[in-house]
Structure formats: structure tokens, C-alpha cells
Amino acid sequence: MPAAAAPFPATPDLSVPVSRYVTQVNADKSVTFRLFAPDAKRVSVITGSSPDSFVSHDMSKDKSGVWSWKSGSLTPDLYEYYFDVDGFRSVDTGSRFQKPQRQVNTSLILVPGSILDDRSVPHGDLLTVTYHSKELHSERRMFVWTPPGYSGKSEPLPVLYFYHGFGDTGLSAIDQGRLPQIMDNLLAEGKIKPMLVVVPDTETDIAQAIPENFPPKDRRKTFYLLNAKAADRELMHDIIPLVDARFNVRQDANGRALAGLSQGGFQALFSGMNHLDSFGWLATLSGVTSATVPDTGIARQLDRPEEINRQLHNFTVVVGEKDSVTGQDIAGLKNELEKKHIRFDYKMYPGLNHEMDVWRPAYAEFVQKLFK
Numbered sequence: 001m002p003a004a005a006a007p008f009p010a011t012p013d014l015s016v017p018v019s020r021y022v023t024q025v026n027a028d029k030s031v032t033f034r035l036f037a038p039d040a041k042r043v044s045v046i047t048g049s050s051p052d053s054f055v056s057h058d059m060s061k062d063k064s065g066v067w068s069w070k071s072g073s074l075t076p077d078l079y080e081y082y083f084d085v086d087g088f089r090s091v092d093t094g095s096r097f098q099k100p101q102r103q104v105n106t107s108l109i110l111v112p113g114s115i116l117d118d119r120s121v122p123h124g125d126l127l128t129v130t131y132h133s134k135e136l137h138s139e140r141r142m143f144v145w146t147p148p149g150y151s152g153k154s155e156p157l158p159v160l161y162f163y164h165g166f167g168d169t170g171l172s173a174i175d176q177g178r179l180p181q182i183m184d185n186l187l188a189e190g191k192i193k194p195m196l197v198v199v200p201d202t203e204t205d206i207a208q209a210i211p212e213n214f215p216p217k218d219r220r221k222t223f224y225l226l227n228a229k230a231a232d233r234e235l236m237h238d239i240i241p242l243v244d245a246r247f248n249v250r251q252d253a254n255g256r257a258l259a260g261l262s263q264g265g266f267q268a269l270f271s272g273m274n275h276l277d278s279f280g281w282l283a284t285l286s287g288v289t290s291a292t293v294p295d296t297g298i299a300r301q302l303d304r305p306e307e308i309n310r311q312l313h314n315f316t317v318v319v320g321e322k323d324s325v326t327g328q329d330i331a332g333l334k335n336e337l338e339k340k341h342i343r344f345d346y347k348m349y350p351g352l353n354h355e356m357d358v359w360r361p362a363y364a365e366f367v368q369k370l371f372k
Helices: 169-175 179-188 216-246 262-273 295-302 305-311 327-340 356-367
Strands: 031-036 043-047 055-058 066-070 077-087 088-090 107-111 125-133 138-146 159-163 196-197 256-261 281-283 314-320 345-349
Touching: 031 043, 031 077, 043 066, 043 159, 055 125, 066 262, 077 356, 125 216, 138 169, 138 216, 159 262, 169 196, 179 196, 179 356, 196 216, 216 262, 216 305, 256 262, 256 356, 262 281, 262 295, 295 305, 314 327, 314 356, 345 356
Parallel strands: 159 196, 159 256, 256 281, 281 314, 314 345
Antiparallel strands: 031 066, 043 055, 043 077, 077 088, 077 107, 125 138, 138 196
């Protein structure tokens, strides 16, 4: 005889309004976190955007099986959180807003009132472009933001190529980075020039040979350089030619910018230094650098400071003050740039870690410098 199946988990009472058991933003900009888990013995909500900033809040259960905890009033921003349910890490199953990652385990909630909002302004288009990468021998996908009213029939526009971080996806830059909202709102305020923003997938999964077949402690030694070389070939031989052919864009170095965060910051540094003559603007936001992942191409170009100063209109380097992930990398890069008299804009974000609260404002500041 087949074994008896376990009973299905309970569901909320159909007579109870949904608003009574889902997480919501309140009028005073506080957030009430809720999770329906009637059989759980202990539930807490963990807020923060990195292990260095995580805070656990014990939740209380009401008679209907809903656990809840209310925050104080919050500054307008996009916040990250997840639930600890009897030791199991869970997304908010009552919300559709999850952090886009290769392993989805965090939820998002927007407290309105910042540049991250969907405001009543002209909106650009966000295109999903699927293509065959000859370099990677696989079907790939990237996102392209075009400014409001873009038809490709006016003068060619410049392009920013932006790489996301390790373990994320292109949607991380879109849904969590809020790039479309930032671009829409800055353009409406007249603070940026019209441009295209191209978001490739930073991770190449080359030949499916390195999909996490290494312990995290060996990531810099085993993964970063191998992946960067593959992504660089894809950028130069697949992505840029495709964008040049499909969109009416500038094809000169002064019309191209390259940036990225964390692993994507290394990708920007790698491609920017190995193909300096192809770009006029460069940014690494809390990026891994050659301080921990040495590369002969980067080292060779950094030994030619006059070329870098002549080629780049802006070289931006940022980091969170308490960044335990790439703080060492950025400190090493900063020291080398200063020692070799390479011009760069540097900003340290006080009290912050390896997190979007660094990268979103840093991105917004960087794009305001471009193509002017």
C-alpha cells in the first residue's frame, strides 16, 4: 500500500481580506511585515541588504496564524528582507516582489518618495533582446533601455553598458537596481543626456563548465578571470556589434560608457582596460579588482597612465565604508591609481556595506556625468 501523504498546509480563511495577512507599507512609511504560517513555532523577519547589516526581528502570531512585526517610519527607498521560519530561510510568499537572483531567497518592498519611484513622467522602453552568442555558443538575453520617444530615426545616441553582480541576473539591475525608473526620472529633470542602457548577463556559464562547481572561498581564484575573459569576448564580438547594428547609436569611444557593480565592476575594469580605445567613460562600483584577481591586460594598461588620462573623460570608483566583500579590492585599486597619477572620481559611502544603497545612488551620480 502507498504511504499516506502528509496533509496539505493550511490556507488563510477566505473570509479574511488579503491585506490582513500580507506585508504592506503604511501611511506613515512604516512597514508591517506579515507571514501566514499557522503551524510555525518561531518566525522572524530579517531586514538589511548584506550579512554585515542584517537585523533579525522576532514576530508575533495572532489567532488566525498570521505572524507580524511593524517597523518604524522608513526613509523612501527599496528595502530587502526575508523570513526565518523555524530555521528555514523563506521569501515573502505573499509578495510578488522578489530579489532577482540565480537563487531567489530575498524579497523587496518599496517605500515611496525617492528617485526609484514610477513617477508620472515620460517613460522609456525596456526591451528584452535574445540573441545567439557565437563566442559562448549559446542563446543569451540582455535588456536595453531606450529613452522616451526613441525611434532610431534621430541622431545616433550614446550607449552605457552596465554589468550586474555575482549570483544576480540582468533583472537585478532592472527590478532591484531600478535603472529604468532612475533613467526616466533623471531625464525628466533634465539631469542626463538621452542614451541607451544595455544590461548584459554578467555570468557566462561558459560551456556549463563553471556553474558553481567551486567553493565560494575559491571564487576569485577559480571563477572571476575565466568568466571575465568569456564575457569580454561576448561584449566585444557579440553584444556591441549587435547593438550597433540593431539600434541607431554612436560607434565612437566617446559615445560608449562601461560600468558595473561587484563582479560586474571587475567586468567593467577588465574590458575597459583591455579595450581602452573602445570606451570614453568607466565606472567600477564596489568592484572586484586586480588587487585580488590579477590580470596582465589590466596591469599593462595601468602602467600607461597617460593613455588612460587622455582616453577617459571620467573614471569613477566607489565603495561602501564597511564593505567586507570588495573593500580590499577598491582600496588596492585606489592606491594604484593615485600612485600612477591616473585621474579618477572616488567616493566612499559612510556606514554602508556591499549593497544597493551604495550602487543605486552611485549609478545615478555616474550617469549624470556621461556624454557631456
